[in-house]
Amino acid sequence: MADYHKPLPTPIPDTQPFWDAARRHELLVPFCLDCQRHFFYPRRLCPHCLGERIEWRKASGRGRVYSFTVQYRAAHPAFAADVPFVSAVVELDEGVRLATNLVDVEPDPAKLRCDMPVEVVFDDVTPEVTLPKFRPVAEVER
Amino acid sequence: MSLSREVAIVGVDESDRIGIVPDHTPIDMLAEAVRNALNDAGVAPSEVDGLFTAGAAPMASVLVGEYLGIQPRVTDSTMTGGSSFVIHIEHAAAAIHAGLCEVAVIAHGETGYSNRARGMRRAFDSWLPQGQFETPYGLMAPAPAYAMAAVRHMHQYGTSSEQLAEIAVATRKWAMLNPKAMMRDPLTIDDVLASRWISYPFHLLDCCLVTDAGGAAVVTSAARARSTRKKPVWVLGTGEAHTHQMISQMPDFTWTAARQSGERAFAMAGVGREEIDLCEIYDSFTYTVLVTLESLGFCGPGEGGAFVSGQRTAPGGELPVNTSGGGLSYTHPGMFGIFTIIEAVRQLRGECGQRQVPDARIALVNGTGGTLSATGTAILAVD
Ligand SMILES: [Zn+2]
Numbered sequence: 001m002a003d004y005h006k007p008l009p010t011p012i013p014d015t016q017p018f019w020d021a022a023r024r025h026e027l028l029v030p031f032c033l034d035c036q037r038h039f040f041y042p043r044r045l046c047p048h049c050l051g052e053r054i055e056w057r058k059a060s061g062r063g064r065v066y067s068f069t070v071q072y073r074a075a076h077p078a079f080a081a082d083v084p085f086v087s088a089v090v091e092l093d094e095g096v097r098l099a100t101n102l103v104d105v106e107p108d109p110a111k112l113r114c115d116m117p118v119e120v121v122f123d124d125v126t127p128e129v130t131l132p133k134f135r136p137v138a139e140v141e142r
Numbered sequence: 143m144s145l146s147r148e149v150a151i152v153g154v155d156e157s158d159r160i161g162i163v164p165d166h167t168p169i170d171m172l173a174e175a176v177r178n179a180l181n182d183a184g185v186a187p188s189e190v191d192g193l194f195t196a197g198a199a200p201m202a203s204v205l206v207g208e209y210l211g212i213q214p215r216v217t218d219s220t221m222t223g224g225s226s227f228v229i230h231i232e233h234a235a236a237a238i239h240a241g242l243c244e245v246a247v248i249a250h251g252e253t254g255y256s257n258r259a260r261g262m263r264r265a266f267d268s269w270l271p272q273g274q275f276e277t278p279y280g281l282m283a284p285a286p287a288y289a290m291a292a293v294r295h296m297h298q299y300g301t302s303s304e305q306l307a308e309i310a311v312a313t314r315k316w317a318m319l320n321p322k323a324m325m326r327d328p329l330t331i332d333d334v335l336a337s338r339w340i341s342y343p344f345h346l347l348d349c350c351l352v353t354d355a356g357g358a359a360v361v362t363s364a365a366r367a368r369s370t371r372k373k374p375v376w377v378l379g380t381g382e383a384h385t386h387q388m389i390s391q392m393p394d395f396t397w398t399a400a401r402q403s404g405e406r407a408f409a410m411a412g413v414g415r416e417e418i419d420l421c422e423i424y425d426s427f428t429y430t431v432l433v434t435l436e437s438l439g440f441c442g443p444g445e446g447g448a449f450v451s452g453q454r455t456a457p458g459g460e461l462p463v464n465t466s467g468g469g470l471s472y473t474h475p476g477m478f479g480i481f482t483i484i485e486a487v488r489q490l491r492g493e494c495g496q497r498q499v500p501d502a503r504i505a506l507v508n509g510t511g512g513t514l515s516a517t518g519t520a521i522l523a524v525d
Contacts, residue, residue, distance in 0.1 A: 006278065006280075007266055007268060007273070007277045007278055007282070008268060008278060009268055009269075009273060009274035009275070009277075009278055010268040010269040010273065010274065011269075011274070012269050012274075015274055019274075041271050041274070041275045041391075043271075066294065066395070067290040067291065067293045067294040067297070067395055068290060068293060069286045069289035069290045069293060069341045069342050069343075070339075070341065070342040071280055071285075071286050071341045072338070072339040072340060072341060072342070073285075073339070073340050073341065074280070075280065075282050075283030075285065075286070076280070076282055076283075079280045082280070084339075085280065087279050087280050087281050087286050087290070088290070089290060089389065089390045097390055097391075098275065098390055099275055099276045099279050099281050099388075099389070099390040100279055101279045101280070109342045109343070113297065114293065114294055114297035114298075115297070125278075129278075131278055131279070133279075
């Protein structure tokens with residue numbers, strides 16, 4: 001993609017299903033059949049018990065902002081045109097956390113707060129790569 | 143391990159110049175610092191049989207050994223980011239305690255400022271966990287990661303930007319007393335709050351400097367320490383721990399592995415928090431100091447904001463912290479850990495002139511590396 005210069009993920013076998021699902025606009029989270037827990041990021045062995053009986057489960061896509069920041073100074077030139085923008089760590093209802101960007105929201109700390117409810121949206125940044133991102137939802141919608 | 147006056151730090155120094163040193167590479171700044179620290183100790187280079195360094199190059203200790211003409215019996219390139227050199231104290235103490243080596247050098251050199259000026263940029267491996275799950279979202283530098291941790295602390299405990307700024311102001315007051323510090327103009331809380339945003343809630347003056355500098359420390363046995371130039375600074379207790387590598391994997395943004403490394407260091411040293419005369423705590427950001435003070439048990443969880451208020455950590459305050467001026471105002475080439483050791487040793491020897499903490503006998507040093515990931519704590523003392 002000629003006009004997308006930001007760093008992109010390179011999937012590996014353990015993560016390929018996650019990124020393939022994202023392209024289908026689905027959020028998959030690995031679940032360990034041995035200890036019956038979700039975990040994230042995807043990897044060969046469960047970080048809770050080192051079990052390898054791992055199943056991909058579709059996540060609700062709902063969660064809450066564990067924390068966020070508004071970046072005013074790009075750490076990488078490819079993000080220079082985006083500042084200010086919001087990076088965040090979201091805790092999914094399934095109990096796992098992932099890094100993301102918050103979208104459809106003003107990049108204003110006064111408009112953001114920890115624990116605010118969010119839902120996943122899918123940003124097709126290139127024909128090959130879709131990045132799961134999150135947008136605020138009203139508390140009553142939950 | 144019990145270390146009651148078995149292992150001592152006997153030499154410390156920086157490179158000849160620190161700050162902006164565009165004609166130097168990381169390795170030659172490291173080499174200068176090693177020579178200077180050995181001179182400070184009065185120990186010959188030929189006596190060095192343990193080499194501890196991190197990050198100056200791949201296979202860092204192997205390259206540094208070649209560069210300095212040292213063929214060590216104990217080699218250690220343990221790389222845990224800015225905490226590396228504090229963690230090296232524990233490794234060196236263990237090696238000396240076990241009789242594996244007698245004179246260990248811990249060394250670092252880095253040219254963060256000049257790398258930036260030369261347009262050198264860190265490469266990101268896009269297949270690594272961070273490359274896949276954080277970098278695409280603009281999370282590839284320390285500032286936004288530490289900033290998110292601070293935001294969570296503010297949310298949970300009501301910690302304020304003013305309280306974070308207290309740390310920057312107190313640290314600057316120490317720097318104003320240190321001729322080697324880069325930033326020596328007076329600073330107010332309002333100045334910090336008025337400085338430009340980097341990554342909310344951090345203003346520019348909540349963030350450490352980026353400089354060029356080298357630093358080194360010489361660690362040896364009690365027996366060898368009897369005939370070094372200056373009085374030994376004993377390693378009473380040490381601890382190391384890490385909880386995660388990338389920020390999205392941090393178990394809880396409001397405490398760090400300093401809980402574990404600190405608890406072990408205090409237990410090994412057999413001293414209490416109230417006995418600590420001064421702390422040298424890696425201040426990559428103002429929040430790093432606040433969360434580390436809490437994690438070390440100087441105050442309870444969530445109490446850090448109130449604890450640092452009223453300039454408690456400034457000259458004349460109840461708990462002197464970062465008496466060199468820290469990474470915020472003295473120097474910070476990229477991984478600050480070695481400089482916490484250098485300043486603690488100088489304070490305990492009474493060499494600090496205007497910024498000397500009166501009757502300093504026991505000091506705590508703490509380094510944090512990665513994204514609040516890996517910490518090392520050491521408790522040092524003089525007789
Ligand atoms: Zn498991």
